[in-house]
Amino acid sequence: MTASNGCSTGEKEEKQSLNMLILKAFSAVGRAVINWVDTLGSATVFLFFALWKTFRRRQLSKVINQIYYIGARSTGIIMLISLFTGMVLGLQSYHALTTFGAEGAVGTLVALSLIREMGPVLSAIMITARAGSAIAAEIGIQRISEQIDALHTMRIDPLRHIVSPRVAAAIISFPLLTTVFDLVGMVGGYISSVLLLGLNHGVYINSIQASVDLKDITDGLIKSVVFAVIVVTVCCYQGYFAHMRKDSHGAKAVGMATTSAVVISCVLILVSDYVVTSLLI
Amino acid sequence: MTTPLIEFRDVTKCFGNRTVLEGVNLKIYEGEITTIIGLSGAGKSVLLKHIIGLLKPDRGTIFFRGKPIAHMQKQEIKEFFSKMSYMFQGNALFDSLTVYENIALPLVETTNLKKDKIHRRVMARVKQTELTEAIHKYPSELSGGMQKRAALARALVTDPQIVLFDEPTTGQDPVRKNAILSMIAQYQKKFGFTAIMVSHEIPDVYFISNRVLALYDRKIVFQGTPEELEEFDHPFNDEVISSLESLQKELTGLYSRRQFKILNSAHLKRKRSAEPYAIVVFTLVDMNFIIANLGSDLAYDALQRMCTYIDKHFGVIGGLSARFSTSEIVTMLPHSDLEEAQNILDDFIKDFEGEGIESFWNWIKANKWETIAEPVTFTIVAGVAEGTPVTKIENAIDLAKANQKEIWSAKVCRQGVNV
Known part of the structure; x- marks a missing residue:
């Protein structure tokens, strides 16, 4: 009796602990999903209000300031990266295509790769690294040093004053920087394939002219606008709510917010690249 | 209401x-x-x-x-x-x-x-x-x-x-x-x-x-x-x-009003009811005008110097000094009657005219006065009164204020100082 009782009690306990484990796993997943949906929702509202407040008075000079900071000051690094990206593309595609006697398609490969994919993606990642991280850190510091609270007390809307100009500037700067990336990248491809490897000048230029459609360019620019919205929202949001982080406080929270901003932006750039590409094709 | x-x-x-x-x-x-x-x-x-x-x-x-x-x-x-x-x-x-x-x-x-x-x-x-x-x-x-x-x-x-x-x-x-x-x-x-x-x-x-x-x-x-x-x-x-x-003796080096009252009542408890004590009230006249013309830094620096000098002089003979308002210093001499207190005050004035003026001169020389819009006069007035343990100290303070007379004055202008 005791033995059978003991056995059934043990089984019950085992069952109960298994149930608890499953319950815990489900509730953890549930919490994570709720948290994720919650963040997504508040980030969307955050973006909506920031965009809405862009078209208020006294915003133009702030937007121009931010275009200089996010756009103009990123041009150098974008040109450098795009030049070497184009050169590598030219080099690789020349060697690969020569095997099949198709070296005439080097220009096509370089241009389409850059315009459709590499230009928008790499420039977005580079701007995230250079300007996005700075945006998150700057806003985060403003938050923890009560500068955002000070704006509230002065009846200055912090979203309008801090976030809106950055959103507008990113939406303007990203496509421009992507265009610069594409052009300089093609020059890079020209240097490696024509000047260094001896491909015919006219073949390279003609293949680009023949293969690139207006749709390729607009698709690339649409992508860059999508990336701009994603990057600037993530970076501003992370900085703006740095004080609400549960994993850290103060200066550490700003550091964590900056790291999260860069990582989340980069992941979302690649994920959204696939989604947008599949929609545009 | x-x-x-x-x-x-x-x-x-x-x-x-x-x-x-x-x-x-x-x-x-x-x-x-x-x-x-x-x-x-x-x-x-x-x-x-x-x-x-x-x-x-x-x-x-x-x-x-x-x-x-x-x-x-x-x-x-x-x-x-x-x-x-x-x-x-x-x-x-x-x-x-x-x-x-x-x-x-x-x-x-x-x-x-x-x-x-x-x-x-x-x-x-x-x-x-x-x-x-x-x-x-x-x-x-x-x-x-x-x-x-x-x-x-x-x-x-x-x-x-x-x-x-x-x-x-x-x-x-x-x-x-x-x-x-x-x-x-x-x-x-x-x-x-x-x-x-x-x-x-x-x-x-x-x-x-x-x-x-x-x-x-x-x-x-x-x-x-x-x-x-x-x-x-x-x-x-x-x-x-x-x-x-306890942290607040920084500016003047003097007691607060509350500390002054506590120390004062402790002293008075030890006295017989008829035994008098003396109160001296010093005021730096027209502090707001001095602040407006010299700036807050210099005005409070002058006040600080005055307080230090009063505390130094009266402290050695057992006097308790406290800052009662922005520019008013009250000193209690627990073991002196009115006559003795008046003599001590006279000594203080002589001392101040000698050593005090010299320190004031040094202070004047150390500061720039080119920015003064109009001449500023530093005037110190002082008054003495007598109190007893059975009467309120506030009455003695009021009486001392009523007895206040100018003990020292100096005019600072762009060109220098007239004492």
Whole structure:
């Protein structure tokens, strides 16, 4: 009796602990999903209000300031990266295509790769690294040093004053920087394939002219606008709510917010690249 | 009965499991300087942030002119907050903007004023807060004191009706602390705003405050005048006031009024009822004019020198000196009668005319006087009176004030000094 009782009690306990484990796993997943949906929702509202407040008075000079900071000051690094990206593309595609006697398609490969994919993606990642991280850190510091609270007390809307100009500037700067990336990248491809490897000048230029459609360019620019919205929202949001982080406080929270901003932006750039590409094709 | 400008009824605020304010009741009246005192971490800043709307109470109601803020229309709330200005404990200056841009920001962003008008208003505040040389500097290039003044200038640039000061004197030297407090008092008189201040500067804040609120153990345990607080029999007085007061001999080196009264009654208890003691009251005349013409720093520096000299002279013969108001020093000579006290005062005057003048000359030479708009006269008056243990000390102080005569005067102008 005791033995059978003991056995059934043990089984019950085992069952109960298994149930608890499953319950815990489900509730953890549930919490994570709720948290994720919650963040997504508040980030969307955050973006909506920031965009809405862009078209208020006294915003133009702030937007121009931010275009200089996010756009103009990123041009150098974008040109450098795009030049070497184009050169590598030219080099690789020349060697690969020569095997099949198709070296005439080097220009096509370089241009389409850059315009459709590499230009928008790499420039977005580079701007995230250079300007996005700075945006998150700057806003985060403003938050923890009560500068955002000070704006509230002065009846200055912090979203309008801090976030809106950055959103507008990113939406303007990203496509421009992507265009610069594409052009300089093609020059890079020209240097490696024509000047260094001896491909015919006219073949390279003609293949680009023949293969690139207006749709390729607009698709690339649409992508860059999508990336701009994603990057600037993530970076501003992370900085703006740095004080609400549960994993850290103060200066550490700003550091964590900056790291999260860069990582989340980069992941979302690649994920959204696939989604947008599949929609545009 | 006057309706309070701001009233808290049973306001409670918790952060997680920690209750910071519990059933707080308080009243703040229009046109007064109200100071909230309490130990660090008692929730003073949290209380202030409820007034400005940065925090909302978990329970309880906040009233503005008798109307609950929670029931106000959006436009009314906007209007209410537009009358306020807040000076943060950590200054909250924008580090990417210069001092000038920081001060101008609320005007640029929230008004339609033209550039030149904004410039005039900013420069007026810059001058008043003695920041003229720092306007093109960034906050990180300024000393703590200058940052504080820049924050003060920014808080006052919009001519607000209610100004909240969160520890405006933190990190300042004793002279500057008194200078900032006197600047707040001066502006309050000039512009008539309601000042709500959180401060540790006891007893210096008493000289400028109309009302004091004592925050202790998550509640407001006292509301009243500084004089009433001295009579307040509560653990707050022993635990908080004493601990804060012990730090406050910095400016003058003298006792506070409360300490003076305690020491005085201890002395008198040891005396026979008919045995007299003497009171001497010194006043630096027209302190506000001196501040207005020389600036707060130099005015308080002069006061500090005067206090040090009085304490040095009377302290060695057992005198107890306390600062009773901004420019008034009361000295008690527990073992002297009126005649003896008069002789001691005469000795002091002779000493001051010799050694004191020399130190004053050195001080004059060490400072630049080119910026003085009009000549400034430093006049010290003093009066002696006798008191007995059976009469109130206040009567003796009043009598000494009535007996005050000029003991020394010096005029400072651009060319130099006439004694």
